[in-house]
Amino acid sequence: MLGLNQRDTKFLIIVIALTVFTPILLQPFPTDSGLAQFNAGYPDLMQRFAIFGIFAIGFNILFGLTGYLSFGHAAFLGVGSYSTVWMFKLLNYNVLPGLVLAIIVSGLFALLIGFVSLRRSGIYFSILTLAFAQMSFNLAYSVLTPITNGETGLQVYNDDPQILMGENGITTTHFFGFKMNSSWIMDLGPWQFTFNFGYYFCAVIAILAFYLSLRIFRSPFGLMLRAVKSNQQRMNYTGVSSRPYTLAAFVISGMYAGLAGGLLASMDPLAGAERMQWTASGEVVLMTILGGAGTMMGPVLGAGFIKYFENIFSKINDQVLHGWFAFLPDGLENALVWLLHPFVGKGWHLTLGLLFMLVVVFLPGGLVELGQRIRNMFRKKPDANDDSNHKPQQSPHVAE
Amino acid sequence: MGLLEVKDVGKRFGGLQALSNVNLSVQENTVHAIIGPNGAGKSTLLNCLIGKLIPDTGSVTFQGQSVLGKKPHEINQLGISRIFQTPEIFGDLTVLENVLIPCFAKRDGSFRLHAFETVEAEKDLNEKALAMLEDVNMQDKLHMQASSLSRGDKRRLEMAMSLVQDPKLLLLDEPTAGMARADTNSTIDLLKEIKEKRDITMAIIEHDMHVVFSLAERITVLAQGTPLVEDTPDNIRDHPKVREAYLGETQQT
Numbered sequence A: 001m002l003g004l005n006q007r008d009t010k011f012l013i014i015v016i017a018l019t020v021f022t023p024i025l026l027q028p029f030p031t032d033s034g035l036a037q038f039n040a041g042y043p044d045l046m047q048r049f050a051i052f053g054i055f056a057i058g059f060n061i062l063f064g065l066t067g068y069l070s071f072g073h074a075a076f077l078g079v080g081s082y083s084t085v086w087m088f089k090l091l092n093y094n095v096l097p098g099l100v101l102a103i104i105v106s107g108l109f110a111l112l113i114g115f116v117s118l119r120r121s122g123i124y125f126s127i128l129t130l131a132f133a134q135m136s137f138n139l140a141y142s143v144l145t146p147i148t149n150g151e152t153g154l155q156v157y158n159d160d161p162q163i164l165m166g167e168n169g170i171t172t173t174h175f176f177g178f179k180m181n182s183s184w185i186m187d188l189g190p191w192q193f194t195f196n197f198g199y200y201f202c203a204v205i206a207i208l209a210f211y212l213s214l215r216i217f218r219s220p221f222g223l224m225l226r227a228v229k230s231n232q233q234r235m236n237y238t239g240v241s242s243r244p245y246t247l248a249a250f251v252i253s254g255m256y257a258g259l260a261g262g263l264l265a266s267m268d269p270l271a272g273a274e275r276m277q278w279t280a281s282g283e284v285v286l287m288t289i290l291g292g293a294g295t296m297m298g299p300v301l302g303a304g305f306i307k308y309f310e311n312i313f314s315k316i317n318d319q320v321l322h323g324w325f326a327f328l329p330d331g332l333e334n335a336l337v338w339l340l341h342p343f344v345g346k347g348w349h350l351t352l353g354l355l356f357m358l359v360v361v362f363l364p365g366g367l368v369e370l371g372q373r374i375r376n377m378f379r380k381k382p383d384a385n386d387d388s389n390h391k392p393q394q395s396p397h398v399a400e
Numbered sequence B: 001m002g003l004l005e006v007k008d009v010g011k012r013f014g015g016l017q018a019l020s021n022v023n024l025s026v027q028e029n030t031v032h033a034i035i036g037p038n039g040a041g042k043s044t045l046l047n048c049l050i051g052k053l054i055p056d057t058g059s060v061t062f063q064g065q066s067v068l069g070k071k072p073h074e075i076n077q078l079g080i081s082r083i084f085q086t087p088e089i090f091g092d093l094t095v096l097e098n099v100l101i102p103c104f105a106k107r108d109g110s111f112r113l114h115a116f117e118t119v120e121a122e123k124d125l126n127e128k129a130l131a132m133l134e135d136v137n138m139q140d141k142l143h144m145q146a147s148s149l150s151r152g153d154k155r156r157l158e159m160a161m162s163l164v165q166d167p168k169l170l171l172l173d174e175p176t177a178g179m180a181r182a183d184t185n186s187t188i189d190l191l192k193e194i195k196e197k198r199d200i201t202m203a204i205i206e207h208d209m210h211v212v213f214s215l216a217e218r219i220t221v222l223a224q225g226t227p228l229v230e231d232t233p234d235n236i237r238d239h240p241k242v243r244e245a246y247l248g249e250t251q252q253t
Ligand SMILES: Nc1ncnc2c1ncn2[C@@H]1O[C@H](COP(=O)(O)OP(=O)(O)OP(=O)(O)O)[C@@H](O)[C@H]1O
Pocket: B013, B016, B018, B036, B037, B038, B039, B040, B041, B042, B043, B044, B045, B085
């Protein structure tokens, strides 16, 4: 179906189902329970899951397939956001022109940066992309103020042209009249689920992005990209020019990043230079590696994982901790709170860092590998003396 | 004029003159062996032919066209394919995928963005790759990861990767090194069979005299970066200079 084999079709259907039911799945705890703070089913966060999922899926096309590690992808995210906000300023709040422009501009931008950076490989490539991204950040912050509005960030003002706005035009971002911030809230006993249009808009685009990347993974183009990672020299002696392939992958992943940036601006019509900073570039690297680089599902999981941490762990403060351990004797309670304090609230980066180290050391294949190991644990049990080492080794499949 | 003409080629690595005044003419549809002691410059010479190295002096022409300054992939697209001394394969990919890549390169040229077909949907190329892998007796290892193959299998895989492109000139750098006797013999048979079936020219570097004398129609002896003699196998066998410079030395080692 849709040019996919049976296995991939099943895979895609599962992904679609998960995306559709996200507002329910991420809201497992009743609203008045103590665990409600671990719920993640609110629009803002779910939108971020989908958007950063797109960002990471695109990044994975470059890094996961070719092994070229870009440290500058946030530049494209920023370019996408600026492009979209400009369309809001010039036309109206419909997100479509903005998103189209975001993809085009970030693609051109990636073509330029990729053309130069891909002359080198390995660490030199990474440094070049990092340098380009920092340059873009600094330009956006200062020199290009007329375009980016510098420190303040780009936003829509009342005296902006907005030529398509009309008399009673919609004053928030929308898609042909459907407002991004409109939600339908469903109360089900003690549970509350929020179905937000903005989230579903991002989710549909994320599914399309995922489908496209699945097609790329299975295509001859994807095969060539994996060959680049495996042995680029050999490719050239086989009659393949590797540079245009890597450049195409770079541009495609740049366009994904631009789309993600455009969506960020579509949910909240702002664009700031900090979106291009190197920390933001590093974040998508973390997402991809944490989830499992080169796998289909890994980057999405990684993106979800990190965004969840950023939003949920950062909200746990000492008061909350005291609440959890109130049943313990005072001394022990204080000791535990003191012990956990550095890891929550503002210290969520510390927890994330530790988790990241654990994953890299013990699960080089990321969260996807964790899933596979758990599945194998349940499957393997019956035939314990089956010596799989003596069977011909099957190459790991790039699905999952 | 030969299919491949090497004229006065010289190559220096720092203080070492690896090649000097190399003249070589490989005639169409022959198997031309290049032999010589370790460090004679045989691999260096091949590297100069495929664009991995650029010679300091001299010229290299293929079908009357200069290959100097051309990129490796452009040289391959002209119809020159090479098997390396240590097998160069795509270790992370499956055996079948390893052979599909040269198939795509042959059909589509050095770049084509086909991101929407699936690899499996390319029926013709899959069949071609499969048939090639059958020829080298690897049809039962299609989905194995190439890096997990034995050394002999890696060599046969690399051979398949070159042959599937139907090159006009095949350069082989010690194709049987590291192979068991039986594998060596089957490689000889394979190369003979290929030779009979298609119009192919081969330049083969080999230390194993059994392989050389089973296949070669012309032999060039290279010593210290310069060709010593070029002649038919029968004449080479008894050539005093060759015995002194080459065969003598192998007896010592
Ligand atoms: N990239 C390089 N840099 C410096 N010296 C090199 C380089 N490549 C080869 N050499 C030197 O050039 C000489 C010729 O090497 P080459 O590999 O061509 O020999 P060969 O005839 O292929 O030997 P063998 O039979 O051992 O494969 C050797 O002395 C080698 O050390």
